[in-house]
Amino acid sequence: MRARHLIAPLILAVSAAVLPTALPASAQTTPPPAIAAIPTDQLHPDGGVSPHVVNGERTTVRENPSLITGLRVGGGGPQGASCTASVVGRNKILTAAHCMIDVTGDKSYLYGDDDLNTAGDESFRTKVASYKVHPKYTGPNSWQNGYDVAVVTTVDDIPVPASQWAKVAGSADSALTQPGRSGVAAGWGKISSGGSSGVLNKTTMPVNDAADCQVFDVRVNPELMVCVGYNDGRTGTCSGDSGGPFTVDGVVVGVVSWGSSKCDRYSIMARLTNVMGDWAKGEIGGGQPGDGKFSVGLSPSSGRVAPGKYVSTTLTSQAGDTGPEQIELSATGLPAGTTATFQPTTIGTGGTAKVTFETSAQTPKGAHTITVQGKGSSGAKTATYTLTVDDGTTTEGPRPVLSPDSATTTPGGFVRTQITVTGGQGTSRLTATGLPTAPSFFPQSVPAGGTSRMGAFAPWQAGVYKITVTATDQAGKSGSAVYTLTVR
Incomplete structure (x- = not known):
């Protein structure tokens, strides 16, 4: 075993902060570089448990249906829990490369249990059929250089409908990881560097400029990594969360990769808003969420209305090659003071619904683009409606x-x-x-x-x-x- 000051990756738990009493200004010093965590689901921090890191917010698989637990023989968490991962296909899972390469023991996956400390609550278990790590992840400890992403194929189909698979970012989604954005991390990992694990938690963290995150004895490479969270560790990921998703606007933009051995500084994600995400999507294959196998349309697709009045349109749907589905209808992008009413709110493919947009006296004038979504078991489809709000004084012809x-x-x-x-x-x-x-x-x-x-x-x-x-x-x-x- 190498000395504790050596670098190693983190198999990372969601946590929230309790800040210690501030020191007098004369006693404050710049903290030394943080020691990166070792490459296992068992943390051995140098200097004991940090007082900064405590529980995150409890959540459930029901609220996060794409989350799944990675197990390994000899794993340090309850039931051998080692990593967190995302269901991204019928028998496909997205996780960190170090979850597959850097730790030993036969690996499997468990689904449906919010608290792993009580065995038997899960709804599904499956073994690993095969896995692929990014080709530039060249072996143990390669997390230090990035490319810490892997796609796992399971022996059995995972009982998660396609509409609830995690959606994976690619190079076209770089705006989602710009500094200042905010995202959510979730996992079954430790609630502190020396605390317990096995209970599903989540936390919200900001995306930071990598230049502000160079506080480790490993360089944060902004081309391949996303730095999130806070330098005081008030909330972040910890051992057991590795491989779990960091999600912005419903899209997985990063995979939990490494951080401080004490879980008391920033959390570092493997970046997916680049060619790494493109590689992962290519390995996953098939339709990601949003690629519903049915169609929806609006007729007419535009309308004009005075403030305080309403206008209606008709939504039509057609079944795709997966056969009949039930479609739940909703609308986003409504201007202030406007409501959307669906009659009915759920239809079968091949059916129609009346959609009424009702404005108020306060609805701003102008053209507004409204997105109407139909969500079924195969995914979701959208159609847009242009709602023009004016007071009838326009000189435009019919x-x-x-x-x-x-x-x-x-x-x-x-x-x-x-x-x-x-x-x-x-x-x-x-x-x-x-x-x-x-x-x-x-x-x-x-x-x-x-x-x-x-x-x-x-x-x-x-x-x-x-x-x-x-x-x-x-x-x-x-x-x-x-x-x-x-x-x-």
Whole structure:
């Protein structure tokens, strides 16, 4: 065994701070460089337990369904708990490379237990079929140089639906790890460098500039590592949290890698907002959350409303190759004072729902982009709606929006479409050209935000016909849209 001042990685627990009584200014000194933790789930700190590190906030697997416990024969935590990890696929797990390389003992995973100190509460156990560490993680202690990430394949499928798999960042997500952002770390690790472990905790920590984090006897490389937390250790990760996620805006941007042997300084994550994340996503394969296997759409996809009024649209869905799903509906990006009402709030794929956006007198004027989400068992899909809020004094003319805007039928066949008129002053009158027999409208005059249905008989001669639908408001302004009718 090498002397305790040697560098080693941390198999890191969530903790919160209790600060000691401040020393007089004359007695304060710059703390010496922190000793990095040894590469095992058992901490052997130099100098005993730090008074700075205590419990974090209790949480549950139910609240964090992608979290899973890494076990190993000889592991120092309850039931052999050694690391924390994230479920990222049907039989895929994301963790730290040092959780696989730097510690011995056969490894397995346990799912569904908030407190490992009571055996038998888990819902699932599986063995490791194989694993891959980043190709630049070259052996034990390579965590010092970065690339501390691994993807594990399990023998059995993990009972976590695709919609609840952890979403992994890549090089396109670099903004998520900019200094000043805030994220959450969670794990079953120790609540202090000499304390107990095995209970799931979480904590929120800021992302720091790496230049402010050079307080260790190992360099924090900003290209490969993310420094989070606080230099006084008021909250952070500890032994047993290694491999667990650091999540910003619902995306895993880092993997818990190493830190102070006393768990009383910053926490260092393996960075995923770069090629390391791209590598991990390539090894995971398949659809990450957000890639729902169904579709959703809004018709119309925009509307205009006065403050204090409301406008409605229709959400439609179609099943994908995974078959029927139940979809939960929600909306984000609503302007101040605006509510979204779904009727119903849950639909089956292939179903529809009415979506009503109701503003208040305080809702700011202008165009607002609202995101409507459908969440099912295969993931989530979104559609956007442009809500324009004004007081009716605009000089902009009306605009008809067709849904659908095309159809195919046989000679003499009958087709229908819905028309929503946005903008304009007062009611708008609908007309159409392009067919031998003029289409009919029900009704022919509609207010801004109102809807009508157009019915038309197809010509007897095959071909493609462009039907121009025009809305003319009471001020004489008009706008048009084209309906394409194919006759075969």
